[in-house]
Amino acid sequence: MKVLLIGQLPKEIGGNYTTGAANVVYELSKQKIDNIKYYTYGINIKHEYARTASTYTDQYIGYRLNPLRIVGHALLHPMETYKHLMHYRNVDHQNVLRYAFYEDNIREAIKRVKPDLIHINSIGNVSPARFAIGNRKIPMLLTCHGIFYRGDETDVENKDCYLGNIPLVDTFSGLTQESLEEYESILGISKDRVSVIPNGVDCGKFYYSLEERIGIRKKYGVHDDCKVFITVASVQERKGQLAFIKILEKMSFNYQYWIVGKGPDEAEIIKYIADHELVDKVKLLGYKTTKELYKYYSAADIYAHASWKEGQALSELEANATGLRIVVNKAIVGTIASNVSFNDYYVLDFDNICIRSIDEWVSKEQLGRQSRTNFDWSVIAKMYASLYCEILMKFKDE
Structure with a gap:
C-alpha cells in the first residue's frame, strides 16, 4: 500500500521551519512496515532538499514553482479553477495564489506516487489536496494535531476553515480522547468516524541513562x-x-x-x-x-x-x-x-x-527506573497501518 503523507517537514531535513507537527510527520515517514510504503510531500521544503533527504525515489517530495503548468491547468479547467480559488478565499481565508501553488504541487505528487491513500496532517492542507485528487478514487485521512476552532461564532476564519473543509475529508484521527470529544461536540463529526492514535517518540533518542x-x-x-x-x-x-x-x-x-x-x-x-x-x-x-x-x-x-x-x-x-x-x-x-x-x-x-x-x-521512592518503549514510533506506525487497511476496505465496499 502506498501512502502519501502531506504536511510540514522539519529543518533537520531542509524544511523552512520546524513545528511539533513537522516532527511528527517526519518520524512517521521514516517507519518501515511490511505492507506500507510512505511517500511524503512537504509543503515547506524545496524539491532539491527533499530529493537529497530521500533514501528511495520520491520518499520526500518538495515544492517547485511551475507557473506555466498552473496556468495551463486553469485554461483547461476554468470553472473548476474558479471554484477552487473562491474556496481558498472564502473558506480557507488564505492567499489564493499560494493555495493554487499548493494544489499544483500536490497534484504532481499524486501523479508521481499514485497513492492508495492520502494522509493529511493539517486542516489547512485539506482543500488543496482534495482539489488535487480530482476524479481519482483516493480516500483522504485527516489527523488534527489540535483543533483550534473552539465553537466561538465570532471566530469566523477558523469556523469557516474547519466547518467548510470537514466535508471534503473521508475519515479522521485525533491524538487524544479529548480530541475525540472535540471532533463531535465542536465539529459535529460522529465518534465512529474518528480513530484515536497518539503521537510517538523515537526511543532510540529518548531513553534512561x-x-x-x-x-x-x-x-x-x-x-x-x-x-x-x-x-x-x-x-x-x-x-x-x-x-x-x-x-x-x-x-x-x-x-x-x-x-x-x-x-x-x-x-x-x-x-x-x-x-x-x-x-x-x-x-x-x-x-x-x-x-x-x-x-x-x-x-x-x-x-x-x-x-x-x-x-x-x-x-x-x-x-x-x-x-x-x-x-x-x-x-x-x-x-x-x-x-x-x-x-x-x-x-x-x-x-x-x-x-x-x-x-x-x-x-515515594521510584525503584528500578527503566526506559519505556510503549509509545515508540514503530508501535504507532503499526496502529496507523491497521487504520489505513480499515479505511481502504470500507472505501472499496462503498
Missing part, C-alpha cells in the same frame, strides 16, 4: 536527596512554568526545578526567582538539542507538565520514555496517552492544591 544522570546531576550540584523537576517547553504563561514555581515554593522537601526552552516569559521568571531568593532552586537552562535532551530527562526525577492547553505534547511522551514520573495539570489530562491513574502520574489541580498530597507522592 544512569551514566548521564550521574554526570548532569554532578554538573548542577544535585545531591541524592534532592528531587529534580524538569519542564521542556516554550517559556510562556500557557506552559505554566511560573505557576508551578509558585507551588514548589510552598513545599518543604529539597528540590531543583529545571526549565528547558526559550520564550517570552523568561525575563518575568528570572525576576521572580531573584525577588523570591530561588536562584539555587530554579534553573533556566535554555534550549537543548534533541541529542542532549535524554541526558536531562535522565538526570531529573519528575516531569512537570503544568501546561494549560495542549494538543498532545511530545515532551511528555519523551519524558515518559525515559522512565520519569509525571505531574500533569488537571486541565490537560485528556491529552495524555498513558493511563494517569497509575502511580507514575500525579494530577495537579491548580484550583485545589493539596500540599500534603503532593509531598507524599513526590517522596
Whole structure:
C-alpha cells in the first residue's frame, strides 16, 4: 500500500521551519512496515532538499514553482479553477495564489506516487489536496494535531476553515480522547468516524541513562536527596512554568526545578526567582538539542507538565520514555496517552492544591527506573497501518 503523507517537514531535513507537527510527520515517514510504503510531500521544503533527504525515489517530495503548468491547468479547467480559488478565499481565508501553488504541487505528487491513500496532517492542507485528487478514487485521512476552532461564532476564519473543509475529508484521527470529544461536540463529526492514535517518540533518542544522570546531576550540584523537576517547553504563561514555581515554593522537601526552552516569559521568571531568593532552586537552562535532551530527562526525577492547553505534547511522551514520573495539570489530562491513574502520574489541580498530597507522592521512592518503549514510533506506525487497511476496505465496499 502506498501512502502519501502531506504536511510540514522539519529543518533537520531542509524544511523552512520546524513545528511539533513537522516532527511528527517526519518520524512517521521514516517507519518501515511490511505492507506500507510512505511517500511524503512537504509543503515547506524545496524539491532539491527533499530529493537529497530521500533514501528511495520520491520518499520526500518538495515544492517547485511551475507557473506555466498552473496556468495551463486553469485554461483547461476554468470553472473548476474558479471554484477552487473562491474556496481558498472564502473558506480557507488564505492567499489564493499560494493555495493554487499548493494544489499544483500536490497534484504532481499524486501523479508521481499514485497513492492508495492520502494522509493529511493539517486542516489547512485539506482543500488543496482534495482539489488535487480530482476524479481519482483516493480516500483522504485527516489527523488534527489540535483543533483550534473552539465553537466561538465570532471566530469566523477558523469556523469557516474547519466547518467548510470537514466535508471534503473521508475519515479522521485525533491524538487524544479529548480530541475525540472535540471532533463531535465542536465539529459535529460522529465518534465512529474518528480513530484515536497518539503521537510517538523515537526511543532510540529518548531513553534512561544512569551514566548521564550521574554526570548532569554532578554538573548542577544535585545531591541524592534532592528531587529534580524538569519542564521542556516554550517559556510562556500557557506552559505554566511560573505557576508551578509558585507551588514548589510552598513545599518543604529539597528540590531543583529545571526549565528547558526559550520564550517570552523568561525575563518575568528570572525576576521572580531573584525577588523570591530561588536562584539555587530554579534553573533556566535554555534550549537543548534533541541529542542532549535524554541526558536531562535522565538526570531529573519528575516531569512537570503544568501546561494549560495542549494538543498532545511530545515532551511528555519523551519524558515518559525515559522512565520519569509525571505531574500533569488537571486541565490537560485528556491529552495524555498513558493511563494517569497509575502511580507514575500525579494530577495537579491548580484550583485545589493539596500540599500534603503532593509531598507524599513526590517522596515515594521510584525503584528500578527503566526506559519505556510503549509509545515508540514503530508501535504507532503499526496502529496507523491497521487504520489505513480499515479505511481502504470500507472505501472499496462503498
